[in-house]
Amino acid sequence: MSHALRRLSRRRTAAWAILVLFVLITLLPFYWMLRISLSNNRTLFANPGSLMPTDFTFGAFKRVLGIATLAEATAEGGSGANIDFWRYLANSVVTSAVITVCQVFFSAMAAYAFARLRWPGREKVFFVFLTALMIPPIFTALPNFVTVKQLGLLNTYAGIVLPYLFMTPFAVFFLRQFFLNISREVEEAAIVDGAGHAHIFFRLIVPMSSAPIATISLLVYIGAWNEYFWPLLVGQENDVRVLTVALGIFRAQSPQAGPDWSGLMAATLLAALPVIALFTVFGRWIVNSIQFSGIK
Amino acid sequence: MRTSTERQSGTAEPRPGTSPPQSDTSAPRPRRRAGDLPVAMVFLLPAAVGFAVFYLWPALRTAYLSFTDYSLLAPPEWAGLDNYRRLLGDRLFWNALKVTVEYVVVNIGVQTIAALGLAVLMHRLTRSGLIRGVLLLPYLVANVVVALIWYTMLDAQLGIVNQALEWIGLDPVAFFGETSTAIPTIALVNVWRHVGYTALLIFAGLQAIPKTVYEAAATDGASEARMFWRITLPLLRPVLALVLVLTVIGSFQIFDTVAVTTKGGPINATRVIYYYIYEQAFQRFNFGYAAAVCVALFAILAGLALLQLKLLRAGDSDLD
Numbered sequence: 001m002s003h004a005l006r007r008l009s010r011r012r013t014a015a016w017a018i019l020v021l022f023v024l025i026t027l028l029p030f031y032w033m034l035r036i037s038l039s040n041n042r043t044l045f046a047n048p049g050s051l052m053p054t055d056f057t058f059g060a061f062k063r064v065l066g067i068a069t070l071a072e073a074t075a076e077g078g079s080g081a082n083i084d085f086w087r088y089l090a091n092s093v094v095t096s097a098v099i100t101v102c103q104v105f106f107s108a109m110a111a112y113a114f115a116r117l118r119w120p121g122r123e124k125v126f127f128v129f130l131t132a133l134m135i136p137p138i139f140t141a142l143p144n145f146v147t148v149k150q151l152g153l154l155n156t157y158a159g160i161v162l163p164y165l166f167m168t169p170f171a172v173f174f175l176r177q178f179f180l181n182i183s184r185e186v187e188e189a190a191i192v193d194g195a196g197h198a199h200i201f202f203r204l205i206v207p208m209s210s211a212p213i214a215t216i217s218l219l220v221y222i223g224a225w226n227e228y229f230w231p232l233l234v235g236q237e238n239d240v241r242v243l244t245v246a247l248g249i250f251r252a253q254s255p256q257a258g259p260d261w262s263g264l265m266a267a268t269l270l271a272a273l274p275v276i277a278l279f280t281v282f283g284r285w286i287v288n289s290i291q292f293s294g295i296k
Numbered sequence: 297m298r299t300s301t302e303r304q305s306g307t308a309e310p311r312p313g314t315s316p317p318q319s320d321t322s323a324p325r326p327r328r329r330a331g332d333l334p335v336a337m338v339f340l341l342p343a344a345v346g347f348a349v350f351y352l353w354p355a356l357r358t359a360y361l362s363f364t365d366y367s368l369l370a371p372p373e374w375a376g377l378d379n380y381r382r383l384l385g386d387r388l389f390w391n392a393l394k395v396t397v398e399y400v401v402v403n404i405g406v407q408t409i410a411a412l413g414l415a416v417l418m419h420r421l422t423r424s425g426l427i428r429g430v431l432l433l434p435y436l437v438a439n440v441v442v443a444l445i446w447y448t449m450l451d452a453q454l455g456i457v458n459q460a461l462e463w464i465g466l467d468p469v470a471f472f473g474e475t476s477t478a479i480p481t482i483a484l485v486n487v488w489r490h491v492g493y494t495a496l497l498i499f500a501g502l503q504a505i506p507k508t509v510y511e512a513a514a515t516d517g518a519s520e521a522r523m524f525w526r527i528t529l530p531l532l533r534p535v536l537a538l539v540l541v542l543t544v545i546g547s548f549q550i551f552d553t554v555a556v557t558t559k560g561g562p563i564n565a566t567r568v569i570y571y572y573i574y575e576q577a578f579q580r581f582n583f584g585y586a587a588a589v590c591v592a593l594f595a596i597l598a599g600l601a602l603l604q605l606k607l608l609r610a611g612d613s614d615l616d
Contacts (some may be wrong), residue, residue: 019417029445049459090297108467110343118331132351139590142577143354197335226438230554242441248556279436284427
């Protein structure tokens with residue numbers, strides 16, 4: 001018996017070891033990004049394998065944030081090239097925020113129509129909305145680019161946010177699921193009191209669904225923040241360039257011989273930081289929403 | 297897909313799926329065929345506009361453009377099947393397809409097995425939200441960020457991975473720089489990003505399997521391995537099928553990582569289909585031809601999804 005138990009616990013230990021290994025593999029690249037961003041780019045090559053930053057410095061962050069002088073930058077192996085980080089950050093914040101607010105609001109309205117109102121053809125229309133989930137984004141990207149171009153919106157905020165502004169099938173689907181589960185009684189009491197649909201939507205349904213609305217907002221925000229393909233098509237210019245596009249250009253422009261790895265990793269880390277911060281605060285919601293929705 | 301179309305009267309709504317066949321025995325109500333239609337139209341308006349302008353119309357337009365010659369400068373010119381004929385003889389298109397399939401096979405193969413293992417480990421060992429959160433983290437970080445982190449870690453000179461290879465006595469590998477390693481490298485980088493998320497989806501499926509099944513098997517003296525093959529895997533099949541359909545479709549759309557690291561190279565080793573479309577449309581302005589490649593991609597994806605659902609019989613569960 002004790003023999004069997006010991007074997008069992010040895011197995012459990014092995015299983016734990018594998019799980020811990022997975023966690024380490026997940027975390028190591030994040031640590032490595034931090035380590036390189038805090039290193040002096042000139043001394044990186046001498047100690048590629050050391051676990052600590054080489055010649056610890058905030059120089060790379062200063063370069064990226066534009067608060068290092070040219071002399072400081074070149075002394076630590078920076079290229080001296082200017083990366084307009086604050087502008088890109090602001091562009092990412094603004095476009096992601098506008099997309100989130102509008103998309104969630106309009107999708108909630110649509111979800112209300114699909115979940116709480118009765119009208120002929122409702123299920124059919126909803127099914128048509130859902131089929132859009134199956135269309136690969138590039139399939140609509142070419143004509144959408146033409147539309148944005150013809151509207152004269154290339155390299156504007158409007159062009160970057162427009163296709164995401166009104167709805168995504170996922171947001172409508174997600175919110176509809178929650179709206180369906182709200183009890184009819186509350187609503188009917190309000191109708192007896194003479195409340196209109198606007199009142200029911202804004203005063204009952206939305207407040208009662210604040211948790212799922214917050215969750216989908218978070219998912220939409222992170223999705224918009226991480227989007228690369230669309231802003232690459234319509235927002236290359238410096239004025240409206242978002243962080244993902246800027247990182248791609250920063251990497252493409254770094255010299256083949258002796259690139260500024262520390263600067264690259266510092267910029268990458270700063271670009272990822274808002275998402276990591278959001279996740280630290282609201283992670284539980286996101287994890288639960290994945291258990292719930294199974295998609296996205 | 298549920299199709300419960302009849303909900304007209306104001307009676308308390310039955311849960312979808314459980315609604316009994318309705319033979320209305322209550323007092324007859326005035327039939328309101330239109331129901332809340334006017335209000336519904338108001339609430340739907342913004343989303344419907346967005347759907348029509350940025351999903352429906354462009355989807356139809358891509359299909360139309362695939363039969364035209366269109367360079368953005370002049371209006372599209374009808375070209376019949378020219379683009380599709382060209383497609384069949386385009387060596388680079390077939391190469392793009394081949395490279396993409398290679399990517400998908402490595403990416404999905406490794407990812408699904410690792411995620412399944414990870415999900416089973418979590419299921420047997422811990423309910424820790426922290427561990428689940430950590431494993432999900434890579435998925436929430438942008439593709440571009442993930443690509444750049446690994447691009448740095450896999451660098452031939454100062455990358456930690458090559459350093460580690462050297463420690464255990466192996467030759468350095470030019471991961472992104474060699475035709476034979478570039479696609480597997482990109483595939484594995486994206487496994488790293490997606491494995492935790494996929495594991496969480498499978499984990500959710502595992503939690504739906506009743507504990508009593510395992511308890512019964514354990515009293516019969518079944519081993520862990522036997523329980524996995526005889527209970528977990530069969531009962532998980534519907535969830536696995538859904539996960540596979542979703543991840544395979546997603547995997548075919550690999551673009552960001554390629555665009556940031558290899559840009560299709562070395563030679564054509566990573567010129568995946570999405571990147572090829574991007575080049576044709578936005579660097580060579582062959583919009584008509586790019587649209588034809590889009591249509592081909594869509595047909596492949598739709599066919600694959602149907603095939604997978606059929607093979608894996610995703611609809612029916614073994615639980616009943």
